[in-house]
Amino acid sequence: MKKILVLTGGGDCPGLNAVIRAIVKRADHEGDVEVYGSIEAYSGVLRAPQEIIRLTNKTVAGIHVKGGTILGTTTKSDPFNFTITKENGEVETIDRSDEMVHMIKEMGFNCVISIGGDGSQRISKALFDKGMPVVGVPKTIDNDLSATDYTFGFQTAVQEATDAVDKLVSTAESHHRVIILEVMGRSAGWIALHSAIAGGAEICLIPEIPYDIEAVKERIESRYNNGRGFVNIVIAEGAKPKDGSITARKSDEAGYQNLRLGGVAYQLTQQLKNVGCKADIREMVLGHLQRGGSPNAFDRVLATQYGVKAMEMALAGDFGKMVTFKNNEISSVSLEAATEAYNNVDPLSYLVHAAKGIGISFGD
Amino acid sequence: MKKILVLTGGGDCPGLNAVIRAIVKRADHEGDVEVYGSIEAYSGVLRAPQEIIRLTNKTVAGIHVKGGTILGTTTKSDPFNFTITKENGEVETIDRSDEMVHMIKEMGFNCVISIGGDGSQRISKALFDKGMPVVGVPKTIDNDLSATDYTFGFQTAVQEATDAVDKLVSTAESHHRVIILEVMGRSAGWIALHSAIAGGAEICLIPEIPYDIEAVKERIESRYNNGRGFVNIVIAEGAKPKDGSITARKSDEAGYQNLRLGGVAYQLTQQLKNVGCKADIREMVLGHLQRGGSPNAFDRVLATQYGVKAMEMALAGDFGKMVTFKNNEISSVSLEAATEAYNNVDPLSYLVHAAKGIGISFGD
């Protein structure tokens, strides 16, 4: 009898439950394997046994259609920097990685399948180096890992953003307005790029192509004839002007506090007003709508294959690797290779070329 | 041959195009009637003939599925207070109502069908008193007119808000967060109330029931056991605390500038932090997503009946009235009666009672 532990870390993403379901069902198909889940990533292990739960076919029935993760998740469960609140209220971080590796073995797990983003995979790598058997499953809604062509959740987020553009077009047109839609993408502009093309936006601003506010203004004005016209702008949350005037980032606490006061979209409005743009501008921050909700068919199929593959690697003892989807094939890479390169939008790619070809301005 | 003019005023709303289509198709069915549209409400008339367009079956083919309005709309076309920008840049408002009445007659229109909100209906009333034949069609996405049980656009907005709650629940649950969703409703909390019930939110804050921030905090805390739990809050943009600490309103320019910096949802977060709520809180402002997009079936059926009825009143010379939907029947009331009373949520209604019955807190 083999025992496999599953956990989900980092921000939630449509498709996590489909991965968990596939892992459990593949184990059931194999027979002689028990699957367990750790609540809130690695935290559950440290709070064992009450936060280690058995996962059966019954537990996972129908969960593939649901957003979120039945195991819960957190961005604060790094065993190398585990946060503890002391009796006097002070917060301290300690290294509990050895304890983690010990407990996994103590509890008799043959492998940990860790579904998570960049940070989670680095932790997995470090625990693997300490002797813990682990298989990784990539999770990044921004699709910014170069080791894999697609990650689940991305197409669902793109669809959500595209639906939003579709809706905003009709109200922008009726009122002759500029509507700015802020979507996810702190360092990679994939969601913005795909949804701008799919939704038919006029302007797309992404981190990889710093924008010139005057060029943005010009594109807006070219759309207005005799005072009429309308413009839809899709902006990634990490987009920045060429002049470096915006440096705050959501990843800094100060930047986050600043940016949430209306967001990047609001800042763009102010910049446009500063350069004399007279259009009637409205902003919309899509935010958590991109994370929630049922994964679309594409993401469910991808997530299911990831889950099956991860379980098969776990059973085969093929540890220290992460599942990938490259050139239309399910495969795997070492955890080291998994996190060494990012997948950013290439300004010279055919996709950006095609976007420009249909008249989308990147403000460059 | 009769000639009827149609126009749409105020904020756009799903279903406007379905009304326009029904008006045109009913005229075609009648025969011997020509329908025209005025671009951007009454402004089009003052810019005639280039902004008066003929509407035929072909013009309106398939438009009932589209959000927005093919005639464009504006909130600045009151002929009694018409805005003019003078050569020196000064803005002036003048009374062009007599000119309006004159032009309608001059162009040979037998009736104007004005689709619009409270403000539009008041203007229609005043023009009717000056001798212009007019029929009104109510438009308020907030469903806040007491003369009619339902207005088109409302159910579509409720569905959009409910879809948002459905999506936010999964992410709130996975991260053990409080997520605040701000929806439309400056003076009437209908959208918030319906979507909170339909989406299964725990807290619903509306203008009609001022909230006690301590009660909101308590409800949140009662959901958290051993540091876990999650809460979804739906807040109408016009919701206010009992203590009167928020007085800014989006309808004031200053209030609007203040509130758009994150919105009412953001202010609620600050209030919760001020009273010691330690939950991890996120905000989402649904904004223009509620206005855009295809009207749902309910709204299309209602809008179609409104359009048919309005055209029949126009043909029958039944002027000075507004179409209504009361007790499941299409009818009409005088323009005077149409705008004299608002339809606010009654805190003692069965709907609020039912919401409380399933455990929703209004913070009162």
Next chain:
Amino acid sequence: MKKILVLTGGGDCPGLNAVIRAIVKRADHEGDVEVYGSIEAYSGVLRAPQEIIRLTNKTVAGIHVKGGTILGTTTKSDPFNFTITKENGEVETIDRSDEMVHMIKEMGFNCVISIGGDGSQRISKALFDKGMPVVGVPKTIDNDLSATDYTFGFQTAVQEATDAVDKLVSTAESHHRVIILEVMGRSAGWIALHSAIAGGAEICLIPEIPYDIEAVKERIESRYNNGRGFVNIVIAEGAKPKDGSITARKSDEAGYQNLRLGGVAYQLTQQLKNVGCKADIREMVLGHLQRGGSPNAFDRVLATQYGVKAMEMALAGDFGKMVTFKNNEISSVSLEAATEAYNNVDPLSYLVHAAKGIGISFGD
């Protein structure tokens, strides 16, 4: 401590789970009440105790977004005509109604809340007459009960049918085809009527208005110019021609076998060909898609109010009645009155008048 039993009977319908959830949550809000569910309508009682399950807030968490019913349902649980398969394979029906009333009392239930259609309410009435305390909640996706203006599930089914028309229009138009969509409605044409108006169909055939196949053909041909054009037809499964040539009904076993071979839509195609219609015709039977899926916001709000009201009646001892929604208000009627009149489409109603006014033909 009070004990209430809930059950769902007849065909499933979006919103059943929302009713169940509201019943349970209202009981929790009251305190000192336990709610139980009977699996597969009254069958569960006869198989007690293994098919009587406790329903708590945890059981019903999040179920309002799901179609179907967590209690299961069946159309074969009438205690007055209970079906039994004997050892020799013979099927027999026996009267177990006295046993039913006895068991409900034996198990200590203060009231049974029976959510079901016409047939279920008649059974409830008969059991009530034998002394069983019962409260009814109406369930008919066809919206064909005159005691209530709306039943949950109807608007969801209309939306599903409207979405189908929206999709079929684009393919009909591209190929210059006639596409016939068959929707539910054996005796009442509400779903067909609403979705034909909302989707912009050209022809709507319903049970209440027998059609003349020549008139249908003429309407089709009037849409074709120089060999082009397209037509969308929505037909209720109970629609019939004036000449009485179709008498098979799905409710007869023979009729069902006959009709499922392509359905009513396929028969209409044959009739059209018989009278010389040369158009390229395709059929689509929407079938179970109308029953499945998440209830829309309208139906969730209605279902929630029904559930709350039913529990309040159960607690107040207000037995022998069914919850209703009349003139925009939640109320109740006696079980006797609940089932004595049907709500069919009135061919002289304003809704049919409006449909004709926008050019929809009923083939009459």
Next chain:
Amino acid sequence: MKKILVLTGGGDCPGLNAVIRAIVKRADHEGDVEVYGSIEAYSGVLRAPQEIIRLTNKTVAGIHVKGGTILGTTTKSDPFNFTITKENGEVETIDRSDEMVHMIKEMGFNCVISIGGDGSQRISKALFDKGMPVVGVPKTIDNDLSATDYTFGFQTAVQEATDAVDKLVSTAESHHRVIILEVMGRSAGWIALHSAIAGGAEICLIPEIPYDIEAVKERIESRYNNGRGFVNIVIAEGAKPKDGSITARKSDEAGYQNLRLGGVAYQLTQQLKNVGCKADIREMVLGHLQRGGSPNAFDRVLATQYGVKAMEMALAGDFGKMVTFKNNEISSVSLEAATEAYNNVDPLSYLVHAAKGIGISFGD
């Protein structure tokens, strides 16, 4: 000034309008290029000039969100076998290919962009061999061309089928039924395979893996415990049993007439009954819902790239080729290579392996 002609042939497919829009917008971006559309594939050319229309930015504004094709389509416009109805009613096919090539040159078109399926690309190849400059864009909702990894429309059809499975699951579960969903796929089972995985079906029957009806029955029975349980089956319209008992194909006229009487799904029900399956079975044929409706974001992005690439090839004189999407890159192949190999589901592929791994039975 260059002149490019666009046409769409074969069955309609979500994304056709997005391709057309991208072609026109790319031309506008280039400048000095005029784009024209031919109504109903090559038929329009033969009926020139009235069926050759100018396509401008205004013509294509917003069409990317719409299903179908603004140019109309037909499966009967092969210039090599052009159908003519003679005065006496006889139907004759004649070769008008030389006339076609002549007219394209006569009208001054520099290139024809032909968007169509396998048949259309063969016609393009033959016309190219006769001297007509042509660029192909692949269109097959079944995704069955080996020259390209993805064709637009496929993911939208998969999503539609998955939505159907999601809805049918709840009704199947509530009634303990087997529900069979028939989806497109006459020779390739891609839509069935993807939607069965994404929707969580228990059984998937595709043309590439002939099924054993006893194995299907066994899988159904294994799901039923004590008379309860439910099963969702997705079957491609081209699926066939191992024993060869079904040979009728929709592509034969006789087979079509036979199969439309309830479809492949209905035949499966009969087969199951014949081998003694006692489950309560219902069928649903998804049919044209898969073709209609708005393309999803994935398909819009793909279709846009196809359109841009096709126009660039047309401008560059890169004729006799078809646009492709291989290994995540936009590229092209010769028309000869484009149609020589089909893309069928490989029973030994990882996708089928993964489907089996989560417990899906293919009845083999």
